[in-house]
Amino acid sequence: MNNDLTAFEKIPVKIFKGSEDASAFVAKEIADLIKKRASDGKHVVLGLATGSTPTRVYAELVRMHKKEGLSFKNVFTFNLDEYFPMPPDSLQSYVRFMNEHLFNHIDIPKQNVHIPDGTLPKEQVAEYCRNYEKKIDDLGGIDIQVLGIGRTGHIGFNEPGSTEKSFTRLVTLDQVTRIDAASDFFGEENVPRKAITMGVGTILKAKRTIMMAWGEGKARVIKKAVEGPITDQIPSSFLQKHDNCLVVLDEAASSELVRIKTPWVLDSIDWNETLIRKAVVWLCQTIQKPVLKLTNHDYMEHGMGDIITEYGSAYQVNIKVFNFLQHTITGWPGGKPNADDTHRPERATPFPKKVIIFSPHPDDDVISMGGTFIRLVDQGHEVHVAYQTSGNIAVFDDDAVRFADFVRDFNSQFGLSKDDGEKFYKQVVDSIKKKGPGQNDSPEVMAIKGLIRRGEAKAGGRYVGIPDEQMHFMNMPFYETGAVKKKPLGEDDIQITMDLIKKIQPHQIYAAGDLSDPHGTHRVCLAAVMEACRRLKNEPFMKDCWVWLYRGAWQEWDIDQIEMAVPLSPEELMRKRRAVFKHQSQKDSAMFPGSDKREFWMRAEDRNHATAEAYNMLGLAEYEAMEAFVRWHY
Incomplete structure (x- = not known):
């Protein structure tokens, strides 16, 4: 990669086509360190994250353990966070998450696993957090800290406003974070308002940090964390101060970075039709001009002079892009019969399809x-x-009760088994009443x-x-x-x-x-x-x-x-x-x-x-x- 294209990136970034390859890369780095330390008779301390982002990493580590003999007997782990309060057997517990995705499938000693305790009385949390930090320090610190990134830019549960000096503590969750977690808890009202989290300072003490992100939904916050200013409003931006941090992305999560979105503003690039179309649309949106009104000067002023050199004039480029855009429009998504389909997005035949x-x-x-x-x-x-x-899972309980009530009344109205309808209705209502927040339906x-x-x-x-x-x-x-x-x-x-x-x-x-x-x-x-x-x-x-x-x-x-x-x-x-x-x-x-x-x-x-x-x-x-x-x- 030309260094000029990464000029805006304040943290090293590695981009993969998909999250599968990216996750395998991260898992291999972790596995290589575990094996090297084992051969030297030393232990490894891993900082681990939860959520959908690291699941493929954990799956690959489990595969390596089962298929390639990777042992975790020399590994100590410290999880980033846990909701508070949170029983460990709850569906949403990070204890349960880690057991299901990793710990139950590998040979790590149970005493080597550390996850913040969501069952503590509140008055004991502060002392517990100090001990959590001490355990990490006593083991020599975290060797590799695995991170995801939240939509607010948080790492762990370090919400906007967290400072780089923050350490493990009890925090109040941001409203956006609670909204994002609502699906896991079957409604925002069931999401805990607090959590225990490692601090930004704890994370920055790790010898190596790897922050991962997948999908278009993370693209904007990744841009802020990697290319934006360091600010407590984007806590992940503090990683710019870490001297051994890597951001690992799939193509979708990288889409807002300058080198991906507008590489022509940084350096000369090899133009192709896809890039030209992307650049022309961006130019139109940037200067608020239609395609056919763009001038040579517009191209030159926005780092796109190479296109004019290649095609001779703005007019030639404009016509090319305009025609492509025009040819995408069709009122016949299945193809128009008995029509010339040379410039149509869909074939005329067969018809009907x-x-x-x-x-x-x-x-x-x-x-x-x-x-x-x-x-x-x-x-x-x-x-x-x-x-x-x-x-x-996306239906409210009261809708289920309403339909069970309909069955009861329907049976009664039409002379069917009234007792069966009444029994069924009572069974449904009792089941919903007994269900706790976030628990599965019957x-x-x-x-x-x-x-x-x-x-x-x-x-x-x-x-x-x-x-x-x-x-x-x-x-x-x-x-x-x-x-x-x-x-x-x-x-x-x-x-x-x-x-x-x-x-x-x-x-x-x-x-x-x-x-x-x-x-x-x-x-x-x-x-x-x-x-x-x-x-x-x-x-x-x-x-x-x-x-x-x-x-x-x-x-x-x-x-x-x-x-x-x-x-x-x-x-x-x-x-x-x-x-x-x-x-x-x-x-x-x-x-x-x-x-x-x-x-x-x-x-x-x-x-x-x-x-x-x-x-x-x-x-x-x-x-x-x-x-x-x-x-x-x-």
Whole structure:
């Protein structure tokens, strides 16, 4: 990497294509140190983090232990933090997390494991924290400290305002952190308000720190931590003072860094069509000019003079980019029959097409691409929707009670077994009353919640215009744990996906490429579709199958990434909204809204409006709204 391209980065950064490779890199560094110290007869002290970020690192360490004989007998561990109060056997306990992901699968001595105690009386916490620090110091300090990063820029539970001199202590959690944790606790009201955490000063004392981040949702805060000023408002920025820190990212988490987002402002680069399009769109947005009005001077003033040298004039570049953007717009997402498709994003033939829309939850189809869904049906394509998960954990308890009450009254009204209805209602109500905050539902309650989501999905599909037999409820096993924490993607999940694709033999597949949902379901569902397509790619029907990725509920594609943009009229936008409204259990207040307080239909419409406005600002036709897609090549 040219040093000029990292000029803005105040901490060394290593970028990997995906989190799998990045996690394997971190695990290998840890394993290498453990083995070296073992050969020298010495111990290793590891500082460990929880959350979704390090799970693949732990999985790789477990694999090395089981397959390669990596021993942890010389390892001492100190976890960063724990909620307070928090029983160790609670679903959300970091004790439980570490046991499930690492400690139960390796040979580390139990007495070598240290995790902040969430069961202490409050008056004992301060002394406990001092002893926690002393134990670390007595062992010679932490050799490698593994970190994630929160959306507020926190490391551990060191929230904005934490100083570089802070040490292990009891803290009050930031509101944003509690909102982000709400999905794990089945509601923000169940999230503890306090936690015990190592301090920034404790972390900075480690001999080596490795901070990891995956996904687009972390890109902005990574930019602040790595390229921004050191400030207690972004506690992770204090890592700029550490003389042996490494930030490990996947490509998505690195997307806001200057060397990735705008490398041309730093140094000469090798231009290609993708980079030129990205740079021109950025230039238009920066100086608020449409594409066709950009001048040679605009390019020269913003580090893009090399493009003019190569193409001769701004006019030539402008036309090239303008034509590409214009050719992404189509009112025929399934291809326009009997039309020249040379510059269209989709093929004219075959027509009509068989289409599968993979929807991670039972409402992502209409929220994220409801207008395109309606267009495909209206234009005569055979559209199937595959609901990949039941979505049962995202239904409120009172909705389950309401439906159990309906069953009781229905039985009574129509002369069916009144006693059975009464018994079933009492069973549901008693189960919910006995359930503690954040605990799993009973199988009966989970089934009711799953049926509520299924009924809403069917209502949405019928409103759009597809028959019941073209709605497929996959109930992928990775999801059906009854808890927010899901299992990893398994062979059964992939096989279910492959079987459906082979059955329908589609010409188009739509899948959710929106990876910023709070608890990662979209990411796993997309991985299942991608792996299924890879395995099936040699099947004759797959030679004529294109895969399009949509976004919408959480974020949108950048304009320069979009390869198909489907404009929506005001009437079509209203039809999309009505389809979303069929999902009544998610209306008004969803179980897992994330940090965005808007209802899902509002988020989707705002994004669709913003995409149309962005095209308009670039000098293209003005539309009410647009849904955007990127093609994935398997």
